[in-house]
Amino acid sequence: MINNINKSEIDTRYQDQEWPWWPLFPLYPYGRKRTIFSELIPNQIWSFEQLQGIYYVAVPIRLSVIKVSGGLMLFNPLPPTIELLNQLSELERKHGPVIDIVLPTASGLEHKISLPSLSRAFPKANLWICPGQWSFPIDLPLTWIGIPQNKTRVLFEDGLPHSDKCEWFSLGPLDIGLGRFQEVSCYHRSSNSLLVTDALVGISASPPKLFELDPTPLLFHSRESGEEPLVDSYEARIKGWRRLVLFSSFLKPAKLSIPSLLDVFSKSFKPGLRNPSAHFGIYPFNWEKGWEESASNLVGERDSLVQIAPVIERLVFPRAKDTFVSWLDKVGSCRGLKWLISSHYNAPVKFSRNQAIQLKKKINRRIWAQGEGNWTFLDWLDKKLLNFGVVPENPLKSFND
Ligand SMILES: [Fe+2]
CATH class of the missing domain: 3.60.15.10 (Ribonuclease Z/Hydroxyacylglutathione hydrolase-like)
Incomplete structure (x- = not known):
């Protein structure tokens, strides 16, 4: 609805x-x-x-x-x-x-x-x-x-x-x-x-009511390429929502790749999309098969x-x-x-x-702060920050001293 x-x-x-x-x-x-x-x-x-x-x-x-x-x-x-x-x-x-x-x-x-x-x-x-x-x-x-x-x-x-x-x-x-x-x-x-x-x-599993005031973010991310117009439908909103959940959970989920600039721009600025609300058709994302599965692990169907x-x-x-x-x-x-x-x-x-x-119990059964699959990018980022000395090895040390 x-x-x-x-x-x-x-x-x-x-x-x-x-x-x-x-x-x-x-x-x-x-x-x-x-x-x-x-x-x-x-x-x-x-x-x-x-x-x-x-x-x-x-x-x-x-x-x-x-x-x-x-x-x-x-x-x-x-x-x-x-x-x-x-x-x-x-x-x-x-x-x-x-x-x-x-x-x-x-x-x-x-x-x-x-x-x-x-x-x-x-x-x-x-x-x-x-x-x-x-x-x-x-x-x-x-x-x-x-x-x-x-x-x-x-x-x-x-x-x-x-x-x-x-x-x-x-x-x-x-x-x-x-x-x-x-x-x-x-x-x-x-x-x-x-x-x-x-x-x-x-x-x-479905987008919060707030998006009914402005579904543009959902529709923007429900597409497969920058050439596609933003079309509003129940399915597009659900699909867009699950991709937003993946983005905000992992920043760069495993099933997302970034196409080459040439590829992105060859599909940009198409008629109907030459406006700021469609970001001029610039859509630098490629969703690969299987992305839905990782999204379904993050959302609750009933509650x-x-x-x-x-x-x-x-x-x-x-x-x-x-x-x-x-x-x-x-x-x-x-x-x-x-x-x-x-x-x-x-x-x-x-x-x-x-x-x-x-x-x-669930937290204790699984690996904490893992580095595989969807977690690869976050893992890479944390290790970089650690190597450059931006974040400390022991986050409690300065408060224990
Ligand atoms: Fe916050």
Whole structure:
């Protein structure tokens, strides 16, 4: 079933979706952030999703809103467009003001970048940030990147918000060379929901509803060559989605090859495709037979499949499996755990204590951070970074000393 979003949602005025700061983090869809709003847990947790990606390899990114004593807590900032703020005002009218904004990741630039403008939209809200914030290429002080120091508290060091209702768990810190990886996850007891940033994702076999606002990334990647027009169909959306999942999981999956420049350009600039939204027909990908099979290992047919994203496993945790597993043990033993709400892909996704145990068993049965098949490119990249001394052999060493 496609197109089940009503037309007025799609026609929301362009101005309401504009994001003027996009050049700071120039990812698709650049200056226009269409946002989809949904209630995840009735009267307790809501979600705003926007797309984010490079060359149409785009996945949903999420801001969650949690009902807490006295109002609302925002978890993981997103660009506050007029469309998003209007919907948040509706929530404030019903459930009280935004009183806390949490940036629970040290490295997640995709969330960090919108914290300053989100905090300006809610000047009375407290800001809570993950310890060890850093910026690249130059590590600037927080105030220089627009995070006001006077109302900012560091999670754990300065306390924790709503600890009567929420349990907070740190994953990391790990030394990832350029800075640190750390994220702070939140278990919201009354909704039985675990909120994470990148640690776990739940991926469905069909594209998230957000793509109904803009299916172009799916259609672009559903093709076999740059000569093919972008044609919308249910099958094309499914095919495009599974390829996007493979791209964002492995960066360069095994069944993908890059054709020669001559080949790419001989198929580009064809009539009907000479426009920026089709990237002028420039399509530098060749999908080989059997790609569907590797995609089906990453998606859940009935329920979304909960997993650690391969790119996170292979590039963040390759030498820190124990850190990940002990975090999984902790969050998996939260009393009453029922839902996972990740800042990417689908939410809420069924995730019980039993499922956490099964996930740990699955991880322990297979090779961690492997280097074969789909993992070849990630493996190559990690080894290069290691050889050049960009990432350390022991990511825990600098925090143990
Ligand atoms: Fe992320």
